[in-house]
Each structure stands twice: as structure tokens, then as C-alpha cells.
Amino acid sequence: MAKASAKKTEKTVEELSYEEALTELEGIVESLEDGQNPLEESLNLFERGQALVTHCGALLESAQLKVQKLAGESLISFEEDPE
Amino acid sequence: MQPTLFSSIHLTVSQLTFRIRKLLEGDLEMQDVWVEGEISNLSRPNSGHVYFTLKDKNASLKCMMWKPDAARLRVNLQDGMAVEAHGRLTVYEPQGSYQLAVNLIQPKGEGALYQEFLRLKAMLEVEGLFDPEHKRSIPQFPKKIGIVTSQTGAALRDMLNTIRRRLPLARVILAPSPVQGVDAPPALVKAIQSLNHQNPEVILLARGGGSIEDLWAFNDERVVRAVANSKAPVISGVGHETDFTLCDFSADLRAPTPTAAAELATPITILDLSRDLLSARARLNDLTLNLLAEQKTIVSSITARLKYVSPERQLQSEYQHLDEFSRRAFSALTHRIQLQASNVDGISKRLQSLNPQGILSRGYAIITRKDNGAVVSKTSQAHGEMKVRVSDGEFEINRKS
Numbered sequence: 001m002a003k004a005s006a007k008k009t010e011k012t013v014e015e016l017s018y019e020e021a022l023t024e025l026e027g028i029v030e031s032l033e034d035g036q037n038p039l040e041e042s043l044n045l046f047e048r049g050q051a052l053v054t055h056c057g058a059l060l061e062s063a064q065l066k067v068q069k070l071a072g073e074s075l076i077s078f079e080e081d082p083e
Numbered sequence: 084m085q086p087t088l089f090s091s092i093h094l095t096v097s098q099l100t101f102r103i104r105k106l107l108e109g110d111l112e113m114q115d116v117w118v119e120g121e122i123s124n125l126s127r128p129n130s131g132h133v134y135f136t137l138k139d140k141n142a143s144l145k146c147m148m149w150k151p152d153a154a155r156l157r158v159n160l161q162d163g164m165a166v167e168a169h170g171r172l173t174v175y176e177p178q179g180s181y182q183l184a185v186n187l188i189q190p191k192g193e194g195a196l197y198q199e200f201l202r203l204k205a206m207l208e209v210e211g212l213f214d215p216e217h218k219r220s221i222p223q224f225p226k227k228i229g230i231v232t233s234q235t236g237a238a239l240r241d242m243l244n245t246i247r248r249r250l251p252l253a254r255v256i257l258a259p260s261p262v263q264g265v266d267a268p269p270a271l272v273k274a275i276q277s278l279n280h281q282n283p284e285v286i287l288l289a290r291g292g293g294s295i296e297d298l299w300a301f302n303d304e305r306v307v308r309a310v311a312n313s314k315a316p317v318i319s320g321v322g323h324e325t326d327f328t329l330c331d332f333s334a335d336l337r338a339p340t341p342t343a344a345a346e347l348a349t350p351i352t353i354l355d356l357s358r359d360l361l362s363a364r365a366r367l368n369d370l371t372l373n374l375l376a377e378q379k380t381i382v383s384s385i386t387a388r389l390k391y392v393s394p395e396r397q398l399q400s401e402y403q404h405l406d407e408f409s410r411r412a413f414s415a416l417t418h419r420i421q422l423q424a425s426n427v428d429g430i431s432k433r434l435q436s437l438n439p440q441g442i443l444s445r446g447y448a449i450i451t452r453k454d455n456g457a458v459v460s461k462t463s464q465a466h467g468e469m470k471v472r473v474s475d476g477e478f479e480i481n482r483k484s
Contacts, residue, residue: 018252018356019226025363032370039378046371053364060357063251067243069234070258070277078257080243 013051018059025052097176104174107181113172118144118183119191122164127153135160137168137183145182146170152186157325158294165191193295200302204329207304212311213332219316221336222284224351227254229283229315231274234259238291238320238341245345249352256281262290267300272309279314285348286313288330289320289341301328310334320344443474453479 013021028049032042069078094102107113120137127133131150136143146168148156158166170185207213228246232239234257246253258274261267271288278286288310290298300306301321310317311333319334320341331337338344390396435441439449450459453468468481 019224022356022360025367029363029366029370032367032374035374039374042371042374046367049367050364053360053367056360057357059252060353060360063353065243065247065251065253065255067255067257070256070274070281073277073280075256075281080240 013048013055016052016055018056018063021052021056021059025049025056028052096179100174100176100179103181104176107172107174110172115169115171116183117167117169119167120144120165122160122166123162125160125162133160135162137166145180146185147182148185148188156188158188158190160188167191167194190294190296196295196299200329203302203304203307204332207307207329207333212307217311218335221316221318221347221350224250225253225284225348227256227281227283228348229278229281229286230255230257230289231260231271231278231286232257232289232341233262236262236291238289241291241340241342242287242289242320242345245342246349249346250349251353252356253349256283263293263297263300268303268306271300271303271306275306275309275313275317283315286315286317287320287341287344287348288317288334289344290322291341292323292326295326298322298326298328301330304329306330307333318344318347440474443472448473450480 011020016024028045031037032045032049037045067078067080068075118137120139120143123136123138123143125133125135131153133148133153133156135146137146138144148170158164160166166188167190168183168185169187170183172181173184174181211217230239230242232242239257243255246255256278258278260270260274262271275286275288288301290301298321301319307329310319310330316335317330317333318336318338319328319330320338320343321328321330322340324339336347338347443449449472450465451457451470451472452459452464453470457464459465459469466482468479470477470479
């Protein structure tokens with residue numbers, strides 16, 4: 001638990017990948033469901049959860065498939081042929 | 084030269100042609116025959132039937148294919164193509180011609196390839212390369228998807244469009260490789276191996292449709308083994324629904340087409356993610372609202388308990404006691420007063436009965452001596468001046484002895 005909260009402070013919500021944000025969001029919901037936190041901490045969790053929801057939503061909205069190509073053992077960007 | 088009546092027969096054209104037809108169509112071997120040759124004069128009129136001529140060095144054979152059979156063709160017929168055609172020999176009487184009514188066409192050599200396919204399949208099967216227990220599970224939400232296919236084919240475009248539509252959050256790494264010809268198998272093997280160094284969560288091995296020869300690289304033993312040995316699970320999507328390659332058997336999952344492979348690689352779509360996110364948000368809000376409501380309940384319950392133990396309540400109870408006492412005191416007092424009143428009444432009645440006035444009113448009189456006021460109750464005392472008291476007053480008398 002202490003390790004998890006230490007990890008949380010490392011990154012702001014905006015820096016999280018979708019998977020990281022989603023995992024943390026799930027953790028927050030579970031923790032709230034557990035109902036063992038002091039009220040103030042619960043409200044903080046709620047605020048963080050809301051920020052995570054917003055962040056995830058924005059990531060889904062703006063997601064663009066990234067395509068790369070292997071050239072030998074290195075990756076280069078791949079330009080698709082226009083249809 | 085005049086033909087003799089008895090050595091020859093006379094027939095109409097129809098009769099002769101009918102006879103030829105009987106000869107040809109009565110030959111059962113000619114009703115189920117494979118003919119090998121090269122296609123020429125290919126024609127596809129609007130009727131949907133297909134007409135062509137099969138040729139070899141020394142001969143040619145008219146062929147036709149009825150629309151339903153033509154629609155089932157898996158090869159794209161072209162002039163000059165070497166094929167094996169299966170059908171039955173028929174006679175077209177109006178033109179006096181015979182033709183092969185074709186129902187199946189396969190590229191020349193396919194039969195041999197198919198034998199090789201079966202041999203290799205049996206061998207690898209015995210080796211355990213296709214065993215179900217070796218199949219790895221396909222990830223539900225891959226972040227990195229590898230693709231092995233031709234850089235220029237429609238298959239790649241179809242797959243990228245499918246992944247873009249379903250899971251644009253993913254990252255695709257393409258390992259381009261030729262997918263047909265003699266160079267294809269080693270290139271495909273290398274592409275699968277190099278791609279594995281990038282640690283994709285799943286690899287799509289795909290190629291668009293084609294003849295069995297076009298797809299042959301995916302039956303190459305080296306490629307089939309590379310698929311089985313891939314670190315990342317492999318989904319094969321080679322050709323069409325009806326095409327099966329050995330890679331389909333050694334892959335962890337077989338998709339009927341490249342597009343289907345891309346769909347199977349993205350079981351969870353962005354729609355699912357959006358829906359999950361909405362429900363997570365709803366849960367978050369509900370939980371917090373519940374939490375606050377709970378706190379409110381706790382506060383109001385504490386308030387109620389506080390009220391119960393507050394001094395105010397004690398005071399109230401004291402007041403109640405006082406009231407009770409006061410009520411009891413009053414009632415006791417009233418009782419006593421009533422008691423006293425009835426006593427007074429009794430005494431007054433008794434007093435009344437003792438009042439001499441009462442006797443006087445019945446006609447008795449009280450006589451007292453005037454000198455000392457003593458009551459005269461004996462004749463010896465009745466002399467001199469006396470007072471006589473009657474009910475309404477008194478008068479004096481004087482008795483002379």
C-alpha cells in the first residue's frame with residue numbers, strides 16, 4: 001500500500017499511459033468499495049479517480065494508431081499508401 | 084459414283100448427330116474426365132457462363148462452364164493459363180460440335196502440391212507441432228501488435244484499418260516480407276524472428292487470397308516451424324475462408340482472412356473501453372455519494388444520541404417530577420379539605436340539635452330567676468321575679484308564694 005502510494009506521486013495523471021491510468025482507477029474504485037479509508041482520504045481518492053477518468057477519456061478520444069516498420073533490427077516510421 | 088442402296092445407310096443430319104451424341108455421351112469414362120491443357124479464347128458473356136478452348140501442341144477442345152460452376156471457381160482464369168479441367172463430354176447438336184462441360188478447374192500441378200501438403204501435414208502432426216496444448220492464449224488488450232505480411236498488399240491495409248477502427252490505442256510493428264515466390268519462406272522466417280525481438284504481445288501472419296501456389300510459402304516447413312516456435316502467440320490469416328495452410332495449424336489461432344485476424348487480435352475494442360470507463364466513473368460517483376450520505380447518517384445519529392444524554396433532557400425529567408409532586412400534593416390537600424368540611428357539617432348538625440331554641444319552638448319555656456339567673460327546674464325554686472323565655476322572646480313573671 002505504501003509502495004503503491006509512493007508510485008502514485010511519481011507521475012502526474014497526465015503522464016500516465018491508458019493502461020496505467022485504468023489500473024490505478026480500478027484500484028481506487030476497489031479501495032472506495034472497501035470503505036476502510038478515512039473520509040478525507042476517500043475524498044482525495046475520488047478527486048484523483050475523476051482526474052483519471054478524464055485522462056482516460058481524453059486518451060480514447062485522441063488515440064491514433066501508431067505504425068512502425070522493422071528495418072533490420074531497428075524501427076522506423078511507416079508511411080501507409082493512401083488508398 | 085452412285086452409292087448402292089444396300090451397302091450404305093441414309094440418315095438425316097439430326098439422326099447422324101444424335102448417333103454421335105449417343106456414342107460420346109454413352110462412353111462413361113468421357114463423363115468424368117480430367118483434361119490438361121492451356122486456356123485460350125476465354126470469354127465471359129453476361130449470361131455468367133464461361134467459354135474457352137483448351138489447347139495443347141496438337142489439338143484443341145471447346146469447353147464451357149455453366150454459371151453456377153463458374154461462380155464457384157477459386158482460380159482467376161486467364162488466357163495462357165495451364166490448368167486441369169474436370170467435366171463431361173457433350174455434343175451440341177445445332178452446331179455439330181462436341182465440348183467439355185467443365186465443373187472444376189485447378190491450376191496444373193495442384194494435385195501434386197496437395198499430395199505434398201498432406202505428406203508434410205501428417206509428418207508435422209506426428210511430431211506434435213500442431214498439438215492443442217502448445218497453443219498460447221491470445222491477449223485481450225494488446226498494446227503492441229506485430230504484423231508479418233507484404234508491405235504492399237491489400238491485406239496490410241485491411242488489417243491496419245481494422246486495428247485502427249477497433250483499437251487505435253495499440254501500436255503496430257510491421258515486419259515486411261515477400262509472401263510468395265522462392266524468397267518468401269526464408270524472409271517470412273526472418274520476419275517472425277526479428278519481430279519477436281520487439282516483444283509484441285501478438286503476431287499477425289497474413290496474406291490476401293490467391294491460388295494454392297500463391298499461398299504455398301505458408302505451407303513451407305521452415306515457416307510452419309517458425310510459427311510454432313514464435314515467442315509471441317501467432318494468429319494466421321492467409322487467403323480466404325476456404326484456404327487452409329499448414330501455418331494455420333501451427334498458429335495459436337487461425338483466422339479465415341487478414342481482416343478477421345486483425346479482429347481476433349483486438350477482442351477488446353475502444354467501444355468496450357469507453358463503456359468500461361463510463362461505468363467506472365459511475366461507480367466512483369456512486370461510491371463517493373454513498374460515502375457522504377453515510378457520514379451524514381452517522382452525524383445525525385450521533386446528534387440524536389447527544390440529545391438523549393443532554394442535561395436538557397434531565398431538566399425536563401425533573402420538571403416532570405415536580406409536576407407529579409405538585410399534582411399529588413394538590414389532590415391530598417383537596418381531600419383533606421373535603422374531609423374537614425364534612426366534619427364541620429356533622430358538628431354543626433349536632434350543635435343544631437343541642438340548640439334550646441329548637442325546644443322552645445315546640446312550646447317549651449326556660450324559666451330563670453331574675454336575681455341570679457339560675458334556671459328554675461324545680462317548684463321549690465319557683466318564687467319571686469323570674470324570666471320566662473319562649474321561642475320568640477321573653478317575659479317576666481312574679482310568683483307570690
